[in-house]
Every structure is written in C-alpha cells, then in structure tokens.
Amino acid sequence: MSPALSYAAAETKKEKEEQKREINRRYQKGVKHLCENGITKVPTKYILPVSDRPTNVGDHQNADNHGLKLPVIDFALLMQASSRSHVLQSLTKACEEYGFFQLVNHGIERDVILDMIEASRSFFNLSFEERAKYMSADVRAPVRCGTSFNQNIDGVFCWRDFLKLNCHPLSDVLPFWPSSPLNLREAAVKYSEQVKFLYLMVMEAIVESLGLTKTASEISASGLREMVEDGSQLMVVNCYPACPEPDLTLGMPPHSDYGLLTLLLQDEQVKGLQIQHGGRWLTIDPIPNSFVVNVGDHLEIFSNGRYKSVLHRVVVNSVKSRISVASLHSRPLNSVIRPSPELINEANPRRYMDTDFATFLDYMNSCEHKRKNFLDSRKLNP
Numbered sequence: 001m002s003p004a005l006s007y008a009a010a011e012t013k014k015e016k017e018e019q020k021r022e023i024n025r026r027y028q029k030g031v032k033h034l035c036e037n038g039i040t041k042v043p044t045k046y047i048l049p050v051s052d053r054p055t056n057v058g059d060h061q062n063a064d065n066h067g068l069k070l071p072v073i074d075f076a077l078l079m080q081a082s083s084r085s086h087v088l089q090s091l092t093k094a095c096e097e098y099g100f101f102q103l104v105n106h107g108i109e110r111d112v113i114l115d116m117i118e119a120s121r122s123f124f125n126l127s128f129e130e131r132a133k134y135m136s137a138d139v140r141a142p143v144r145c146g147t148s149f150n151q152n153i154d155g156v157f158c159w160r161d162f163l164k165l166n167c168h169p170l171s172d173v174l175p176f177w178p179s180s181p182l183n184l185r186e187a188a189v190k191y192s193e194q195v196k197f198l199y200l201m202v203m204e205a206i207v208e209s210l211g212l213t214k215t216a217s218e219i220s221a222s223g224l225r226e227m228v229e230d231g232s233q234l235m236v237v238n239c240y241p242a243c244p245e246p247d248l249t250l251g252m253p254p255h256s257d258y259g260l261l262t263l264l265l266q267d268e269q270v271k272g273l274q275i276q277h278g279g280r281w282l283t284i285d286p287i288p289n290s291f292v293v294n295v296g297d298h299l300e301i302f303s304n305g306r307y308k309s310v311l312h313r314v315v316v317n318s319v320k321s322r323i324s325v326a327s328l329h330s331r332p333l334n335s336v337i338r339p340s341p342e343l344i345n346e347a348n349p350r351r352y353m354d355t356d357f358a359t360f361l362d363y364m365n366s367c368e369h370k371r372k373n374f375l376d377s378r379k380l381n382p
C-alpha cells in the first residue's frame, strides 16, 4: 500500500474508533437520558441476540402464568406463637420450590414506603447533570448511579438505570448520599432502617425453618443476631423507562442475587419481574403493599443447597416506566459464607466452597455476570 493510502486508512480507522467511543459515551449516560432525547427505536447497543430476547413481552401485562402464583407469607401470622410453625412450613416450601415469596402484613408504615417511592421517582426526574454527580465505576462506593447491569463490561446493555445506596454503617455512608431531591436522604434512611428490621425477623424465621435454632433466645445466644445486624445492606433503586421496542431487550438479564435475602418493593402499577420456575418464566403480579422476598446465593450456600437462589429477570414495556427498590442483605463484607455445619452429613455432603462478599465484588468486576455463574463457580463437584 502506498504511504498516502496507508495514511488515509489509518485516519479512517481512527475516525471509526472515535465514533465508537462517542457512541459508548452516549450509552454510558443511561436509558433515561437516551429517552429524554427522543428515540423511536431501540439502539443496537440494547438489542439482545434472538435466543436471549423475552417472548410474550408485547402482552406481558396479561401474561398467563398457567394458574401459578407465588407463595404468600403473612408476616403478622409468622410473629404469632399460635400460627408460627404452620407459617414456617409454608416458608420452607416457598424457599425450596420457588426461592421467592410475597410478604404481606409486614408492618412497615405505608407512608415510609410511599415516601421512598416518591423520592426515587424524583431522583430519576432530576437533570442528567445532577444525577451524573453520583456516577462511579467503583463498585464499593457508598453511592453509585449508573446504567445497564454492569456498564463497564456488558456487551449488550439492558434497559435500566440505577441508584445504589450502600446502607451500612449508616453514619459513615449517609454524608455521601444524594442531597437532592431534598427528601431523599430522610426517606431512604427511614425506609432502609425499617426494611433492615423486617429482614432480621424474616432471616430469624428462615434459620428456624432450616431447623438450626428453635427459639429467639437461642438465636441471640448463638450470635446469629449480631451476625445479621452487622451485615451489609445495599439498596438498589431501579428505573426502567418505557421502551419503544420491548421485545428486543430486557430491563435486567437473568441473574441471581448474591446475598442472603433480597426484599423488593415492586411497582404496584407496572409488572415486569419474572422468575424462572419449572423451566418457564413466571410473571410476579404485584400485590399492593407487599414485598417480594428472594433467596440469594449466600443463603443457597448457607443452607447447603436446600433453599434455592433462583434466576429472575425484568421485562420492560412500551407504555409505562417502572420503578422498583431492592434491598440486598448479607453478612458483613469480610465474613466467610459457608454451608452451615449442622446441615452437612453423610447423606447430604458439603456442596459449596467458602466464599465472601469481597470475592463476589472482584468476580463482578472481572467478568460478565450472567445467569448464576458466580454461584456455579462456588460449587464443589458441579
């Protein structure tokens, strides 16, 4: 090639690379920003290969679950001595068969929930410049605003923006939380504290349902309460704008959650969450004033595989944007997660190796987190 031609080719290559970088910069700003600038088609960056696309999305608001409904656990009955053992049995069945349940009569004041939703909506209605102040690639940051699942790594982006608030220890992280909208900090503090308490109560019941400790005083004596109280809590506020071509993309790809338990506040008006059950995707109909609770990878490990951390995903729709608030709970950042020795015996040998939260974060940063690949990497003799 003549020097003139090779110079021209190099220039074209440089221009193409710059164009590519410009496109990437645009998508890093998030879906909300993209939609605010007016789009009628889903950009290629968000289009999934045909085999990964959701089906039935066009009419998922009316999707038929073949009569299947997620188990419902009544928290008020769980707290009553006369009904506790019956509810514990239902809890066991839900965690073994579905890895998910809906929690009603949870006792968190309605205003606390409504204020959290309202503050979340207001946050995503802020200007891009205001939200951008909290964008960070550091997965350990006390506050982090971003897009997709892991925008540093994802080949195809998903149709979600998020605000992640680290909640533990609250006094250390609070000064970093967004100062606008004005009501966000107060709403998120109240909400995170009340959800943490609910988590403690549900986690105690789960430990009891595994047959590990029988009474509240035994739980205190075993140090379990301290272990759980000192645990990590991450609040993830998800925003899924309405999408012009919802059958080409997903709000969240199939994934499992890393922690012990996740308590999710679903949008009461707009469906979107689906869980994998019996080889099919099951849409979770929102029950007003309830939480969707799911078993995370750490609980699957702790229960030595008895309770299931189940794949779930989020579909989007062309009509309404959707907000959800997930509160992910686990043990302290540096503690080791391993199967409970009481659940290991000859008939039920140890199924998972030791792990910790820090290992998970490193894993997340080093490869595309797909389906249950972190949990699979912890299995002994998979």
Ligand SMILES: O=C(O)CCC(=O)C(=O)O
Binding pocket: 236, 238, 252, 257, 264, 266, 272, 273, 312, 313, 314, 323, 324, 326
């Ligand atoms: O938005 C939802 O319904 C689910 C969110 C979720 O799966 C997550 O935050 O891990």
